[in-house]
Amino acid sequence: MKTKKITIFGVLIALAFILSYIESLIPIPIPVPGIKLGLANLVVITGLYVMGEKEAFVLSLIRILLVSFTFGSPSTLLFSFAGGILSCFCMILMKQIGKFSLTGVSIAGGVAHNIGQVFIAILVVNNILMIYYLPFLLISGLVTGLVIGMVGALIVGSVKKYHLVTGNNN
Amino acid sequence: MGNKMLKRNDMIMMGIVLLIALISLGFFFLNKKEGSAVIITVDGEIYQQTELDQNNTIKIKQDNGDYNEVIIEDGYVWMTDADCPDKLCVKHNKIHYDHETIVCLPHKVVVEIVGGEENTVDIIAK
Numbered sequence: 001m002k003t004k005k006i007t008i009f010g011v012l013i014a015l016a017f018i019l020s021y022i023e024s025l026i027p028i029p030i031p032v033p034g035i036k037l038g039l040a041n042l043v044v045i046t047g048l049y050v051m052g053e054k055e056a057f058v059l060s061l062i063r064i065l066l067v068s069f070t071f072g073s074p075s076t077l078l079f080s081f082a083g084g085i086l087s088c089f090c091m092i093l094m095k096q097i098g099k100f101s102l103t104g105v106s107i108a109g110g111v112a113h114n115i116g117q118v119f120i121a122i123l124v125v126n127n128i129l130m131i132y133y134l135p136f137l138l139i140s141g142l143v144t145g146l147v148i149g150m151v152g153a154l155i156v157g158s159v160k161k162y163h164l165v166t167g168n169n170n
Numbered sequence: 171m172g173n174k175m176l177k178r179n180d181m182i183m184m185g186i187v188l189l190i191a192l193i194s195l196g197f198f199f200l201n202k203k204e205g206s207a208v209i210i211t212v213d214g215e216i217y218q219q220t221e222l223d224q225n226n227t228i229k230i231k232q233d234n235g236d237y238n239e240v241i242i243e244d245g246y247v248w249m250t251d252a253d254c255p256d257k258l259c260v261k262h263n264k265i266h267y268d269h270e271t272i273v274c275l276p277h278k279v280v281v282e283i284v285g286g287e288e289n290t291v292d293i294i295a296k
């Protein structure tokens with residue numbers, strides 16, 4: 001890996017930490033502890049467009065593990081993992097399809113993130129009733145994804161503009 | 171950057187997600203009625219079932235020492251005490267309607283309100 005890439009990796013992981021911390025301060029009106037907004041997806045979408053798919057996936061894994069061990073508990077790790085991995089795969093897939101903008105890809109990621117969390121909630125408490133929170137989580141995933149997508153587009157735009165990375169993808 | 175932030179396909183996708191959310195929300199809302207029973211489950215197993223209109227304090231003590239306390243008063247249910255690390259269950263609002271739940275994830279405790287007679291009959295029979 002080139003030095004530039006390692007630097008960007010470091011910066012993105014640091015950003016993921018900050019976002020996860022902010023996220024842990026925001027209460028969500030849903031009685032399932034561990035469910036998060038998914039702000040750290042900003043880091044993954046930036047990684048996906050600035051570096052590539054493999055890097056985005058590695059970034060997701062590192063951030064899930066580091067952040068869960070820092071701010072979370074074993075139960076939050078499960079949620080972050082299900083949400084984060086599903087979201088990452090979904091964004092990679094959506095980007096490959098090529099019919100969506102960065103913001104669109106981010107929205108899909110946000111929604112997938114929350115669907116993953118609801119399924120873990122159903123499994124963990126062994127109760128299908130958790131499905132009742134899905135509509136709220138779909139909408140919150142949509143809004144979070146939209147905001148993250150817009151911010152992400154700006155970041156990716158300026159990273160490319162100043163040639164911080166010699167991009168190998170569009 | 172250059173290109174537009176949102177493409178037509180993005181809009182369509184957003185529309186579909188919103189539609190699914192609203193339809194399921196509407197469906198849940200239409201099914202919302204005043205609840206009549208409170209069921210407490212621990213790890214998916216029924217721990218205790220009681221009437222919603224009967225004031226009660228229920229202590230949930232598990233073999234591993236996990237502890238939660240639930241109060242039922244005037245048709246509302248809330249968690250008053252728990253020794254779980256996050257205490258999110260204790261902070262949760264009072265619940266009253268059919269299908270509403272309070273979850274203590276670390277203890278795998280779910281407090282839920284059920285309204286339909288068919289549900290309660292089933293469980294009492296057991």
Ligand SMILES: [Zn+2]
Pocket residue numbers: 252254255256257258259260273274275276277
């Ligand atoms: Zn609790």
